[in-house]
Amino acid sequence: MDDTGRQRARRIADHHLAGGDPLGWFDEVYASAGEDISAIPWADARPNPQLVQWLEKGETNWAGQQALVVGCGLGDDAEELSRHGFDVTAFDISPISTAWCRKRFPDSTVEYHAADLFQAPAQWANRFDFVFEAYTLQSLPGDLRPLAMGDIAQFLAPGGTVLVVARGRDPHEPDTGPPWPLTRSELATFNAHGLVELSFVDDMDGDDPSTRRFMGLYRKSDKAF
Ligand SMILES: C[S@@+](CC[C@H](N)C(=O)[O-])C[C@H]1O[C@@H](n2cnc3c(N)ncnc32)[C@H](O)[C@@H]1O
Secondary structure (H helix, E strand, O other), X not given: OOHHHHHHHHHHHHHHHHOXXXXXXXXXXXXXXXXXXXXXXXOOOOOOHHHHHHHHHOOOOOOOOEEEEEOOOOOHHHHHHHHOOOEEEEEEOOHHHHHHHHHHOOOOOXXXXXXXXXXXXXXXXXXXXXXXXXXXXXXXXXXXHHHHHHHHHHOEEEEEEXXXXXXXXXXXXXXXXXXXXXXXXXXXXXXXXXXXEEEEEEEEOOOOOOOEEEXXXXXXXXXXX
């Protein structure tokens, strides 16, 4: 990712956030990249390493299970889940990103949709065995994050799990962004939506410079509410 792309994305984000529009900047960042992946600050054209690690550790047979990828970006995570046997639906608020996914993976069986997490199709409620979310929560201002977590939780079928990957911080550390690193207690908001934490990893990644990452796995109760 070149600095020019990062600086341009920052300018676009700042402009929209200052105008009280916290969601409008993503599509503009994708548009401004002109199909150059290296101009998208969060895209690296490979599946999320934490997701890969988690999938490879699991002994579960995922074949036929329904997965949803929230804020799917350029589609690498959705494609990885599909490779592991999931039936995958993936969505992003940016129609440019989902069109780009279809172009990158023309033979994919993943269903890509342009959709806003806060106005998702009603038929996605209580439907998915597995939901994956990387770096979307941390891209939203603090007042939207609890609402986003509630919406993510309601996608899960009873007994389903959500895996969240995000930058992490301690509560006393500055809450500046985007991206806004999350605290562990912030992620515990999932508990209020009927989920329980199954595991939590708090680690430094291997990037240079190294970044603190959280990976939380949360499960919805088996009992239908
Ligand atoms: C930081 S990027 C991460 C993208 C991808 N998950 C990844 O790890 O490469 C955040 C993504 O969330 C999407 N997004 C932001 N707000 C959204 C919303 N309300 N509904 C759906 N997608 C959203 C953005 O368009 C962007 O693709």
